[in-house]
Amino acid sequence: MRRLTRVPEALVGFGILSALAVMALAASMLFPGDPLAIKGAPLLPPFQDWSLPLGTDRLGRDVLAELFHGARTSLAVGIAAAAAAIAVGAVIGTLAGFAGGIVDEVLMRITDAFQTVPSFLLALAFVSVVGPSLTVVVIAIALSAWTGPARVARAEVLSIRERDFVAGARVIGMHPLEIALREVLPNAVPPVLALSSVIVASAILIEAALSFLGLGDPNRITWGGMIAEGRTVLRSAPFLSIVPGVALVLTVLGVYLAGEGVVEGTAVRKGLS
């Protein structure tokens, strides 16, 4: 961890992410009650009234409160979708790489198929068929995001499966599936995890775009939804779209920077040892 702090980009990234986590966790404490409640006159510009620092939206809701509650949704969706995608991808990739033959072939063609369909269209179709809720959005995003981890895990397994400890497990008569999941999978995980920052970032962006199109969870505040709300008054009150957008950019940037920092940090550590 000390190495990470030596990479300045990582420091910025983790700073942003920590601030975001605090925002998400403190949202209910700082802004108790329904963030969708009307708090003042509509379309109050930012920095006018210090009880409503970022002003109000078209309906007179507190923009800052919405921003904090939106951080929750973004983080929750990003992390949950990435976790699901990595878990599913790692298992499928491990199975494909370890089984080989026809199983590998079929699993990889399925992976191809999921990569062939534009992920946003797939998410769009899934949400519109099943109906928008936070869980559905998470599944919709994970539905196409698992392919990257699956490919990496498979490649990793193909290189690991011939190593000694796997052969050893084979000699002592472990079931192939047991070997795959207990001996090979854990070793294939680190390179897959290196993908996580990209997956989290793209999950956050897809969630925002879905919400922007009105396909987010209707009971939750999302930054994408806020941007869409603000769009209706884009000419008179552009800040309503700009503020949540900036939050989105900073979040995604934070995820990338932290991810790069971790990769560089581990590279540095490897280089020194």
Place this chain on the structure above:
Amino acid sequence: MSRAFLLLRRRLVGSIFVLLIVVVGTFLLLEAAPGDAVDAYLVSTGGDAGIVEAMRQSWGLDQSAATRLANYLWALLHFDLGQSVAFSRPIRDVILERLPVTLVLMGASTAVSFGLGSALGIYAGARPGSFRDRFLSTASLALYAVPGFWLALVLVIIFAVDLRWFPISGFETIASGKTGLARAGDIAHHLVLPVTSLGVIYLALYLRMMRAGMAEVWRLDFVRAARARGLSRRRIVLAHVARNALLPLVTMLGLQSAQMLGGSVVIESIFSVPGLGRLAQEAVALRDTPLLLGIILVSAVLVILINLLVDITYAFLDPRVGASEASA
């Protein structure tokens, strides 16, 4: 037989399987959708519930799932994607009408992002660790984090609302009567903001890939050998380092095409560009699931075709590809 041909044949066979899986997938989603096309039709027209059964029969919706899948496949083989409820027209016709617009938008975005992105990447990667390298690297990371739809709104506020340089929406001026170059110019003028919004993230991506790729190639022995042969720095950078680093970017073009099709949904909706993406958004808004799935199918075919094109290009750019097959 040429390498490219062998490669193409192998890829085509694989693509057919992939397409089949996509078809089955869309069919399953279609089945999972609450209500069927008839319900949707009734909702949209407010029509008489008495004709429901007759319609279900005539659309073949009363048969078993296996039969329906067979019918679905049979229809697809005849390029029949079914009837759009929302538009009361064959889905194929609606999609074909919108496809060219999206192709123009995607083509322009890809050209700009790939061209400019790789050029800036070469500029940065020519001198690893220099100020311009670090600046472009950081700037591209920031750009890479910008969601296209938000960028679109910001661009609209600045360049369409405030400065009035570009039109707020549309693909071309309606009923302008323009033809030829004048029309192309008009379309280009309309597409500046959409192309920028759609392409900027990929510009950043290509810049970063080129830069990172060059950083790796610089470390390779043949670059040292090229220096030992006294080649000019310019020639080493362009003909050797950038040329080798270009290869992964070409691969990326295939993956990017799928992502960009997805991105076009939001961008075309914002700019009211009547393309495939906007059609998808309309299909969602009008609850026309068969149309949405038709779009997905066409997108998948498009992505497969683009990937084949990319594979052929790659085979021309990298002589090592498929070498073992050709000699076998």
Place this chain on the structure above:
Amino acid sequence: MTGPLVSIRNLSVSYRRDATSPSLRNIDLDIIAGERLAIIGESGSGKSTLALAIAGLLPSTATVDGAILWSGQPLLPRGGRDIGFVFQDASASLDPVMTVGRQIAEVARTHLGLGWAQAQHRALELLRRVRLPDPDTALGAYPHQLSGGQRQRVAIAAAIAAGPRLLIADEATSALDTIVQAEIVALIRQLVVEDGMALLFVSHDIALAAELADRIAVFRSGEMVELGTADAVIQAPGHAYTRKLLDAHIGLDAAPMIAQAGHGHV
């Protein structure tokens, strides 16, 4: 031919990381025009560092003390034009996505001011000179389509494309099997004689050096421990370390080696 082509004076090189143990320490050495000089040593002896230093190819992190004079001038010679360099790994020293013809031609084009067509023609001539089979086809071939020995011939062609006065071969044959190795050594010998180039042959293989060189310099831990004619060094080694290197060969190929040493000066 008289007078040193390259004069190395009090040369020390260290890579920044471990400045305490320099890779090269106080080297004084002349390379005479047209001679064949072998640098012998184990890995880590500094022999490759010397080769890179002469060619101006040391990484920017290296610190260099002393002087390398080119024909008595303190000017740096130009790589490719004045010095041809052949590396150990031919596969890694060729661009994998450029035809070998073009890789040779670009050297001729850079240093001889030729157009592409002329340069390509010169590349064909060079491929004939390095005796690549079917040079017309090979011109359009990519490195991966050639064998290891053929690739090294291409690398040699690229190294001599602009007619340098010094050819440096840094372990140029050690990655090849014995038969190919002998062929490449013979080729280098022939080219050097025909073009009147000086040769700096860097190798860990004292037998190979004896076969090829007029003079041998023995390096150990960054220092030059012995320098003399090939005959003298092989038959009467002055340093215990040289004797050890020679002993390592006795029993395997000592007899042919000593026989070859007699022909060392063609």
